[in-house]
Amino acid sequence: MKIKQISVFLENKSGRLAAVTRLLAKNDINIRALSIADTSDFGILRLIVKSPERAYKVLKESGFTVSLTEVIGVEMPDRPGGLSDVMTLLEEAGINIEYLYAFIGKGDKGATVIFRVEQLDEAIKALDTNGITVLNGEKIYNL
């Protein structure tokens, strides 16, 4: 149920994001979702890609600082309140969310959100028992 996310350290200067995407393109690695967290002098690019292990290796070998983290992909209905329901559930279960970002309108129910939480297993259990679909790796990487 856990999926692998690639994080890349980026200095806040021109051409860095281009360099990462160029490298992934050259190695035929397709990006499924991404988000960037930035501060005044650096950023962290987070990626869901089709082959995370290979992407990790390729980036590392090219001198980027990379880390692999486990996150969960949650499917939810694409309607008002869809995200709110899931958030309420996680709040009640006492799950701390570090950050989240959304896929664009794909998947069976229409919306998929990537959650980075502190308590992965508890989050999966809470969602599962309440009938919320937590997507497995294969499904997400191939969306």
Added chain:
Amino acid sequence: MYWNEKYECIEEAELKELQLERLKTTVKRAFYNVPFYRKTFQEIGLEPSDIKDLNDLQRLPFTSKKDLRDNYPFGMFAVPMSEIVRIHSSSGTTGKPTVVGYTRHDIEVWSELMARALVCGGATRHDIIQNAYGYGLFTGGLGVHYGCERLGASVIPISGGNTKRQIMIMKDYKSTVLTCTPSYALHIAETMDDMGVDPEELELHHGIFGAEPWSENMRQEIERRLNISAVDIYGLSEVIGPGVGIECQEKDGLHIFSDHFLIEVIDPVTEKPVEPGQMGELVITSLTKEALPIIRYRTRDITSIIPKKCPCGRTHVKVQRFTGRTDDMIIIRGVNVFPSQVESVLLEMGGVEPHYRLIVDRKGTLDTLEVQVEVSEKLFSDKVRGLEEFERRLAHELESTLAISVKVTLVEPRTIERSEGKAVRVIDKRKFS
């Protein structure tokens, strides 16, 4: 364990009395026998009789490496050549070599100091000391050698190089103490690995390393890889050679043998003494040297006086391990900053490779210091918070060490240039006009 308890643990008042008496003698010897000193004293209207207490030391002019070069080769000697029994000199890689001479009594004193240093570093007369310092014009080899003989230990005068033979001899002759430069000690450890020699099989238990600055991390690595206890020894040929100071078993700074050397730590720019505990340039005055009395010698080595008593019982002044040379110093908003200070903060923090760069700039009338640090795999995670916390913590540590505000910037690995293995540490963008 002391070699000479009477002098190493001398009462402070008695030490000061001895120092003053010896300082007066040294000043007289220099004034009446070395034209260079007579000239520099007379230029500021100073007579040997003006030296009445130890504070008068500060009235004496400084001596630099350049002065020794200008008086090449024997111009600084205070005795006729018939009294000189030994000559050493520097390699002269950065200019004319500096030449130093010793009388018979100087060699006696030097041997005594090295015997003290060896004992302080953990050696006894029962040890087999493998002396891998270079023998020759360099003071390291013979300096340590004479100390070993004075101590009564068995010295193996193997000199530097031929590492495989060093290891064979270490095994077969059952050497118990190794003396060499710290980088060579590490090289020996690496070669042992390659040869499949386990340090556990050796009798080696102590190492006394010096002649170049080395970090606490390097000490731990040498101790672990050679399975020994290692201390730092300090000396410079202009003053006598190895045996000016050494760490005791506390491994918390080096004792300077204060009955033979007077030290000061000064601000290299204002040339005024800094407070105990503050970093500055070490200045040494010899108290007993006959052939080459040296007065207020600017060592260019950066250290600070440790203003507290040492539990080992030795009363001689202690200084921090050397962190760099004044040649690397930059002045920011009137504060002296050494790249090595940044490096030691980084090493203490852990989790980062000590790849860093100081960017000095001027915004309006205010100097700014930015410290760029390469982010390492260890430090990096997907969370912004962790990195920001690290930046804040590092900035805080640097500010309390350097006493100026610092902006920390994390940069990608390998963005800080490494030219021939030696990194460019400082970029000064300020324009002085």
